[in-house]
Amino acid sequence: MRALIVDDSTATRFILKSILKEIGFATVEANSGAAALHKLTEDSHFELALVDWNMPEMNGYEFVVAVRQVSTFASLRILMVTSETDVEQITKAIEAGANEYLMKPFTKDAIRDKLQMLGFDVGTHA
Amino acid sequence: MLASPVSFDFDYLRRIVREKTAIVLEAEKVYLAEAKLGPIVRRSGSASLTDLLRDLRSQPWGATHQQVVEAMTNNETSFFRDLYPYEALKNRMLPELLTKRAHVRELNIWSAASSSGQEAASIAMVIRENFRALDGWKIRILGTDIAAEMVNRCKEGLFAQHEVNRGLPAQYLVKYFDRVGLHWRLKPILSEMMEFRQMNLSALWPNLPTMDIVFLRNVLIYFDVDTKRTILTRMKSMLRPDSYLLLGGAETTLNIVDDYERVDFSKFDAYRLKNRSSKA
Ligand SMILES: C[S@@+](CC[C@H](N)C(=O)[O-])C[C@H]1O[C@@H](n2cnc3c(N)ncnc32)[C@H](O)[C@@H]1O
Numbered sequence: 190m191r192a193l194i195v196d197d198s199t200a201t202r203f204i205l206k207s208i209l210k211e212i213g214f215a216t217v218e219a220n221s222g223a224a225a226l227h228k229l230t231e232d233s234h235f236e237l238a239l240v241d242w243n244m245p246e247m248n249g250y251e252f253v254v255a256v257r258q259v260s261t262f263a264s265l266r267i268l269m270v271t272s273e274t275d276v277e278q279i280t281k282a283i284e285a286g287a288n289e290y291l292m293k294p295f296t297k298d299a300i301r302d303k304l305q306m307l308g309f310d311v312g313t314h315a
Numbered sequence: 316m317l318a319s320p321v322s323f324d325f326d327y328l329r330r331i332v333r334e335k336t337a338i339v340l341e342a343e344k345v346y347l348a349e350a351k352l353g354p355i356v357r358r359s360g361s362a363s364l365t366d367l368l369r370d371l372r373s374q375p376w377g378a379t380h381q382q383v384v385e386a387m388t389n390n391e392t393s394f395f396r397d398l399y400p401y402e403a404l405k406n407r408m409l410p411e412l413l414t415k416r417a418h419v420r421e422l423n424i425w426s427a428a429s430s431s432g433q434e435a436a437s438i439a440m441v442i443r444e445n446f447r448a449l450d451g452w453k454i455r456i457l458g459t460d461i462a463a464e465m466v467n468r469c470k471e472g473l474f475a476q477h478e479v480n481r482g483l484p485a486q487y488l489v490k491y492f493d494r495v496g497l498h499w500r501l502k503p504i505l506s507e508m509m510e511f512r513q514m515n516l517s518a519l520w521p522n523l524p525t526m527d528i529v530f531l532r533n534v535l536i537y538f539d540v541d542t543k544r545t546i547l548t549r550m551k552s553m554l555r556p557d558s559y560l561l562l563g564g565a566e567t568t569l570n571i572v573d574d575y576e577r578v579d580f581s582k583f584d585a586y587r588l589k590n591r592s593s594k595a
Binding site for chain 1: 393395398476477479480481482484485486488489493494
């Protein structure tokens with residue numbers, strides 16, 4: 190399983206990376222929506238993208254919209270991981286095609302739960 | 316077993332927890348006690364947990380004793396915990412009961428160790444989301460817990476962000492909850508189906524309606540075999556022959572009582588009364 194981690198915070202990417210690794214994902218990182226889209230275009234073999242909202246050079250919402258316009262990426266599962274917590278924002282992201290939404294701060298268990306909800310095999314809880 | 320390496324009276328703590336809740340505290344839990352009871356020690360003005368327990372021991376039972384006992388219970392829960400029970404509820408149990416109860420148009424569902432209410436709320440969401448046919452029915456989801464604090468939380472229907480982050484589909488979050496500052500409140504369309512009260516599973520049970528589905532999940536695990544047997548035996552009178560009993564992943568009726576049979580759902584087992592002709 191391969192996951193793309195899209196967040197402009199190095200610290201957040203590091204945490205997400207270690208959680209995903211433990212679950213069994215190989216990960217690639219991007220620090221903006223634009224960079225992530227570039228990586229996806231070069232290599233579309235990702236099952237999952239974890240996407241922050243507020244980033245320079247294409248935010249997470251714009252990234253979701255862009256990804257959902259490309260049929261090659263149709264099977265990519267997108268989990269928003271962001272500090273945006275307004276009902277309107279969450280609704281907007283889901284309607285744009287994000288598959289799930291997690292509010293920061295998050296725990297490892299919350300990530301596991303969401304990935305399980307998205308149909309990934311996360312193994313048994315430690 | 317090692318002698319407890321702490322200065323406070325763990326045996327006393329164990330005894331009162333056992334007496335009031337039937338929960339058997341494992342010896343390893345001695346390390347948890349300090350952390351769990353810290354806030355009560357501070358509120359009480361005692362110098363230490365050792366002092367607090369010594370004082371409580373010499374006093375008649377009161378509010379602080381009760382708080383100490385409640386603080387030692389494990390209230391961990393989450394929305395749609397383990398997922399598969401809710402799949403079974405949606406795909407098999409409710410469709411089946413929709414037909415079988417069509418003449419009475421009534422369903423009673425019990426979350427028998429409801430903790431902070433996520434289990435009851437998840438059941439309510441499954442119903443609202445998938446069973447418009449139940450709209451005119453009398454549906455009651457009863458949640459009970461021994462801890463007064465948990466029952467109050469259930470009644471409030473208020474959840475912290477870290478709680479709605481766990482197991483709850485984002486679509487349900489925006490559809491069934493209102494944001495209140497840093498918290499999320501269950502909308503009336505769900506809370507109106509739910510009712511909560513305090514109840515000790517190991518003491519005498521109040522009069523309750525016969526149940527169609529009982530979630531008795533992740534609570535038997537804390538009890539000794541005799542208590543499990545007493546509860547599972549009493550539960551028989553709460554169920555109809557076609558009612559379902561759902562236990563936690565590490566719990567079973569096997570080798571405890573012989574009156575239940577397993578019903579195999581995908582990736583999950585529920586239980587039903589064995590003798591299916593006794594009470595129709
Ligand atoms: C780990 S939680 C399980 C919550 C939920 N059923 C679930 O599976 O997620 C256990 C709950 O059982 C409650 N409990 C413990 N002993 C009890 C008793 N004797 N009677 C009723 N509830 C009890 C605790 O207060 C706690 O809220």
